[in-house]
Amino acid sequence: MFPGTLGGGVVGRALERGIWSYDTINLRDFATDNYGSVDDTQFGGGAGMVMRADIIANAIDSVLKGKKKIIYFSPRGKVLDQKMAREMANISDFVLICGRYEGIDQRVIDEYEIEEVSIGDYILSGGEIAAQVFIDSCVRLLDNVVHSAESTANESFEIGGLEWPLYTRPSAWRGRKVPEVLLSGHHGNIERWRKEQSDDITKERRPDLIKID
Ligand code: ADE
Numbered sequence: 093m094f095p096g097t098l099g100g101g102v103v104g105r106a107l108e109r110g111i112w113s114y115d116t117i118n119l120r121d122f123a124t125d126n127y128g129s130v131d132d133t134q135f136g137g138g139a140g141m142v143m144r145a146d147i148i149a150n151a152i153d154s155v156l157k158g159k160k161k162i163i164y165f166s167p168r169g170k171v172l173d174q175k176m177a178r179e180m181a182n183i184s185d186f187v188l189i190c191g192r193y194e195g196i197d198q199r200v201i202d203e204y205e206i207e208e209v210s211i212g213d214y215i216l217s218g219g220e221i222a223a224q225v226f227i228d229s230c231v232r233l234l235d236n237v238v239h240s241a242e243s244t245a246n247e248s249f250e251i252g253g254l255e256w257p258l259y260t261r262p263s264a265w266r267g268r269k270v271p272e273v274l275l276s277g278h279h280g281n282i283e284r285w286r287k288e289q290s291d292d293i294t295k296e297r298r299p300d301l302i303k304i305d
Contacts, residue, residue, distance in 0.1 A: 093220045103228050106237045114227070115155070119143070122150040131193050140194035148189065148200045155187055162206045164189040164196060165219030165226070169208030174249035176209075177229040188226070190219030253294030253301055256286040 094116050095107060106112055120128035124147065131141035152162065161183055170176070180186075189196070189206070200206070211222045231237055238244050248255040259270040273285045294301055 094224075096220070097224055098227055098231075102237055102239075103231045106231055106234065109236075111234055111237060112227075112231050117151055117155060119147060119151050122147045122154070134194070142194055143191055143196040145197035145200040145203070148196055149203065152187060152189075152200075152204060159185040159187050161185075162187040162189065162204050163209050163226070164191060164201065164206045165211070165222035166191065166195060166208045167210050167213070167215055169210040171210050171212060172226060172229065174229075177226075178233060180226070181230040181233040188219075188223045190223050192218045249301075251290060252303070253290050254298060256289040256293070 094114065095104065098104060098107065098114075103112075107114075119130045123129050130147050131143050134140065134142050156162075163186060165188070201208070209222070209226060211225045216222060233244060244250065246255070259274060263270045263275065271285065273281050276282070
């Protein structure tokens, strides 16, 4: 599953250039039986299997040396946003746990003070996609990954709302014209127009992003 989508685009190029790197380990290699079992039935009953604390702990111990943060991807976690991506991009070394089944034994979360991160209010069948979303959002904020620093500064969320509409050539297409102001060369007017557009779109689509002072 790795690098998966992280092998392409600017993040993939950064991987090739050694700006970031990763190792994967297979939890099954830490199983204590001959079948490679990593899960068991829940205490208290109920459907679904739980990943065992002892096996996850052995896997963590094999890679932990000096790493500052352990993250487990779970719908119960703090929801990833751009602010979290910025904070996480400053941390150099992580252990990321991708769960399967119902989840992992709570005791391993408590024992290692593992931070739970969610990528949104829906259920995925495993943490791998969440890990790739998380890594992508952090890596593209590292120096020399995205071409110009300005392109990350002007994006949705970084500007305090959603981004304005974007246009490129051709200037007329299927009878649809590019807004006149963008062709005017008047930087002050362009900036004003973009701010208005951004405010309107944010108000309409994501009023929750608007801060009331
Ligand atoms: N694993 C399953 N669902 C998830 C979610 N929404 N975010 C992170 N990890 C998950």
